[in-house]
Amino acid sequence: MEKLYDSGKARAIGVSNFSSKKMEDLLAVARVPPAVNQVECHLIWQQDKLRKLCHSRGVHLSAFSPLGSPGSPLPGIISVLSNPIVISVAEKLQKTPAQVALRWGLQMGQSILPKSTNEARIKENFDIFDWSIPKDLMAELSGIKQACLKSQHMFLPMSHVIDLSSMFVTSTTWK
Numbered sequence: 686m687e688k689l690y691d692s693g694k695a696r697a698i699g700v701s702n703f704s705s706k707k708m709e710d711l712l713a714v715a716r717v718p719p720a721v722n723q724v725e726c727h728l729i730w731q732q733d734k735l736r737k738l739c740h741s742r743g744v745h746l747s748a749f750s751p752l753g754s755p756g757s758p759l760p761g762i763i764s765v766l767s768n769p770i771v772i773s774v775a776e777k778l779q780k781t782p783a784q785v786a787l788r789w790g791l792q793m794g795q796s797i798l799p800k801s802t803n804e805a806r807i808k809e810n811f812d813i814f815d816w817s818i819p820k821d822l823m824a825e826l827s828g829i830k831q832a833c834l835k836s837q838h839m840f841l842p843m844s845h846v847i848d849l850s851s852m853f854v855t856s857t858t859w860k
């Protein structure tokens with residue numbers, strides 16, 4: 686990747702699913718540091734440690750599954766959108782839980798990559814730029830109990846693991 690960068694064929698290098706440990710290992714040897722690290726990041730997996738590390742080293746954090754992947758067929762998935770704190774904040778702001786989840790991501794300084802195939806939800810997801818979550822409600826959101834979606838699926842039967850790899854794994858590493 687550094688050779689491609691040197692040749693001008695790549696304008697920047699990006700990585701995905703790099704934990705703090707992997708990012709530190711990479712930064713210790715990279716001549717061209719990554720511009721971005723795309724990771725699972727949402728209200729139930731807020732990635733505080735990784736965000737601080739990336740910020741301190743000039744690496745942009747980009748959040749996949751910012752809504753917590755609500756339509757996922759995976760068993761036992763923890764729901765961001767039905768979390769009582771998220772619902773309560775949404776009610777106070779007269780916004781939807783999805784809008785709160787996305788706006789929180791923007792206010793934390795990350796880019797967000799929500800996916801929707803539904804026109805009304807795409808519009809809803811765009812309507813997050815002319816309002817903000819006040820400090821006291823951001824503090825409430827930071828108190829949400831944390832759980833990584835991926836970690837819930839690390840010990841599934843092989844049939845699920847095969848499905849998972851086609852859904853989630855790109856050219857990346859998780860640990």
Ligand SMILES: NC(=O)c1ccc[n+]([C@@H]2O[C@H](COP(=O)([O-])OP(=O)(O)OC[C@H]3O[C@@H](n4cnc5c(N)ncnc54)[C@H](OP(=O)(O)O)[C@@H]3O)[C@@H](O)[C@H]2O)c1
Nearest residue numbers: 701749750751752753754755756783799800801802803806
């Ligand atoms: N780098 C990686 O390893 C990695 C891993 C996973 C995902 N990703 C990328 O991250 C992006 C999003 O990930 P994701 O699809 O897992 O998670 P997501 O955006 O958190 O969730 C998508 C789900 O949320 C639903 N949804 C969208 N807007 C909604 C709203 N306003 N209210 C209620 N439900 C809503 C969608 O259903 P409808 O379509 O029916 O609206 C869809 O089922 C994708 O582009 C994906 O490729 C990257």
